[in-house]
Amino acid sequence: MSNINFKNIKDRQFDAIVIGSGASGGWAAKEFAEKGLKTLVLERGRNVEHVKDYPTTNMYPYEFDHRLETTYTDKQINPIANSCYAYKEDSQHFFVKDHEHPYIQEKEFDWIRGYQVGGKSLLWARQTQRWSEYDFQGPERDGFAVDWPIRYDDIAPWYSYVERFVGISGNRDGLDTLPDGEFLPAFPLNPVEDHFRKSIQTKFKNRYIISARCAHLSKPEPIHIEQGRVQCQNRTLCQRGCPFGGYFSSNASTIPWALKTGNLTLRPHSVVHSIIYDDKAGKAIGVKVIDTESLEELDFFANVIFVNAATLNTNLILLNSKSNRFPNGLGNDNDLLGKYVAFHNYTARITAEYDGLLDYRTDGRNPAGGGYIPNFRNVRKQETDFLRGWAAGFGANRGNVQDRSGVGAELKTSLLDNSKWGNWNVHSHMMAETIPKEGNTVWLDAQKTDKWGVPLLHISIDYASDDWARRDDYYEQMTAMYEAAGFTNIKTSNDPRRPGNDIHEMGGVRMGHDVKTSLLNRWNQLHQCQNVYVTDGACMTSTGTQNPTLTYMALTARAVDHAVKSLKTGTI
Template sequence: MANLAIDSIKDRTFDAIVIGSGASGGWAAKEFTEKGLKTLVLERGRDVVHVKDYPTTNLYPYELDHRGEVTYEDKQLNPIANRCYAYKEDTAHFFVKDDEHPYIQEKEFDWIRGYQVGGKTLLWARQTQRWSEYDFEGPARDGFAVDWPIRYDDIAPWYSYVERFVGIAGNRDGVATLPDGEFLPAYPLNAAEDHFREVVSKHYQGRHIISARCAHLSQPQPIHIQQGRVQCQNRTLCQRGCPFGGYFSSNASTIPWAQKTGNLTLRPFSVVHSILYDQESGKATGVRVVDTNTKEEMEFYAQVIFVNASTLNTNLILMNSLSDRFPEGLGNDNGLLGKYVAFHNYTARISAEYHGLSQYKTDGRNPAGGGYIPNFRNVHRQETDFLRGWAAAFGASRPEVRDTGGVGADLKEALQLPRLGDWRVHSHMMAETIPKESNRVWLDTNRRDAWGVPLLHVSIEYADDDWQRRQDYYEQMTEMYEAAGFTNIKTTDDPRRPGNDIHEMGGVRMGHDPKTSLLNKWNQLHGCNNVYVTDGACMTSTATQNPTLTYMALTARAVDHAVAELKKGNL
């Protein structure tokens, strides 16, 4: 319905605009609205309302047409999405299909995306670890990328702030490389995992097996109940969306929280084409949006803009924001926008058997997934031929073995009465990668997507040092497995493409110097200080931790800064 009031500039003007509603966008929305700012959150996908829009959440396996399996046709149509471990019949509706938003792979790259309110917080693995001082100091000490403009002390209080609201299960392990946080009770290690922990701590200085820290409500606090979330029920069906709000998602937590303030305007189906820049004031004035339903272009205005569109889309939006002042993309005075994109190397696994502790098994399910091995390589000094190190997941379980050889009543009985197998232990590597100028993204000059936005070229690949880290992971883990008495140890190269780790980071990195970085220590563009980037695009280096917690903490910190600067009239 045409309405003059709707068309008026006043009605399209807000105090703050947040582009994206995933982990960091949701946090920006919460912080701005709580501080009283009228905030517009733009989400390119559809709305997903907590519980109501989780169509598969309460289905039993037999209620799924293919018992969870993806059809052959779907696999043919969506090879990229299908390579994601979480893409299944019951979760596929939260993933972007391959032809929905095409991109150009200069090198093989799996871009895993969730275009909806909540973004990938519906789909994430919920592993949450703080970075340590060693991680922030890494680039400066080892001479790669650029120096981080912040240190652990700058972000530590914001980690605490975010953790209390999100709800993180974990132990206070006292491990210097993985600082403790504001924890709910941890999900304990099981018998075989505990055994490995004991052996490793006895045999090795500085190596630790800890309970994986994760964003699950093991013991909800009043702040979580106020969000409408209750105790995690150990379903481990998280990627369907959790009706209990047992794990953190924007949908269950930050977005409804922001809505309750009355200050949030959430606009789904809104692809951001570009950020508008005013040469006279030297500020961004708003954003140009394409409504994906009507294809109508419209503009929204605000004093401050947060770009939280997910790493590569944030790069894309900035590169597509052209002006006389910034002909190569907003804030891109040094030509480094889109460069130094990095990721995590997940290409290695190691499994084994353990014949001990047969008096125990597990009962129920562990939402944390098991144990975590913080990086212990090159922490205090350079000790290997490669820079930095790797972290690893570690878990143990006892499979129920079913003899399927029989026919008839024997077969029925064999299936109903499985034999409890020995412990199986498994681990996968999560290695740091070194940001390189050649690992980059850029815009196509001709081809555009359905919304008139240029297609993204992606050219990101592994390097030789990635295989050195992997070799070290195999060697060290094998030695530790052997010390624990594990047998039948098998190392397996996992042929994952970059991107399949879903930890792509960088392209708009933070740094001290406008000549070598795009963002300052508050996540403001050096060249346009009322635009903040606080999603994965801001990352100067990758460390080994799962990055989402750090994005959320950086976001809360940046909003605090932005609001203070607004009050001072500096933005």
């Protein structure tokens, strides 16, 4: 593909262009290519080929100079990348370094990015839950943001479609607050996690602890083997890239699948400057790209364009897509583009101990991470003086106890002793919904640009008082639940994470019913430029409490289906 001469305009004409190759862009690529459309995927970073470009994947801890720590100098130069839990010596090469891609923080914001083929799908936490009807109804019922133009039934078949290919492990728990999907076997709860599950079920109404649902092949189906992926080997070294394809990434799954069709051209090193709008045609005709190696500016053309650059970069590209018709950014007559950005509040934790079930421990490693507590707060009706609620991760683990206070032979013996096991440690972290607010916004700098001439992004996103009310509720309810389970030494703690550190930034190009109050319609098309679709996190009208990637993938598959049908009927 690299020997295509892009100087010839015929070689720059495609049926579909997809901007970005992360989880949602990869899905757009797969769907278009499978349906026979000549598809171009533009990726701003370098290529990362499955297995071949995972340099650290088989390294032992002692093979890393600093035993997986990052250096003091690196922390000074890249404080934002270092703030991400997954950024370590084994995964640094998949993260954007602060100083290489600056942005302007009007308020403190951790913008965690992965500029390479596969994007952050190499690095994600792989937690995958469906939204429920209650989540889609939220804004309308509670009177915030705008009404979602779709409901659960619109997306349910597409969840199923995506889940079968991705491979999601989970139990059919039968909860209407967190609908079941097409599951591979779940990773089981351990005895203490299960004890918590039972305690909560007995002592609280409508509260459930379930096995965390995750994009891991607990028991691969033929469709996964056909992708070249095999069973998850419980390494939990996912952030290095998985040589087994045990978890879903674009690199292991959708991109090679799309390449096999012969219809995909994958072009790394291609920063998208803007989408080209043709005033006469009244639609978008292509994309302006800067080649980061040659610094050449190149235009690529297509009948339909999918923007999957990841939430904030998708906002940036649209804001920078200025034309006579759209001087404020593509499809932005209402001046709402870049506004109502929201995220998940991850600033709370609660730990404790449990001194029961001490004749058990776990063996091997659990890629699902343990249990998940679906949101039970304000689901069926408003119960509190704050809107919406929170979900939570929950896990228990038990390790060897080592007395490190000694010196000499005593210390050595203690360090090598595998026989003493401590109490169970239990832990939970909050994942709270936030309410999209007009003032949480991004915009382009009028003068300053990056080295490719693309304007720098201003980010002004913050917590609000309702976020702390939800957090207080998490502390209160979880403490009561821990107490009910007989846990001791219960400690709540603030996790001082800045907005963005959840890596669930959403919105800015929200879906809605009408052109006055939203940017996208029910099919993820820009209301005012219908051959441009946005199906990454930027499209989200509200945030729910679920890890959002599964929803982006399902919306993408649904939108491609719509786009291909619309191309056939000539409606776009």
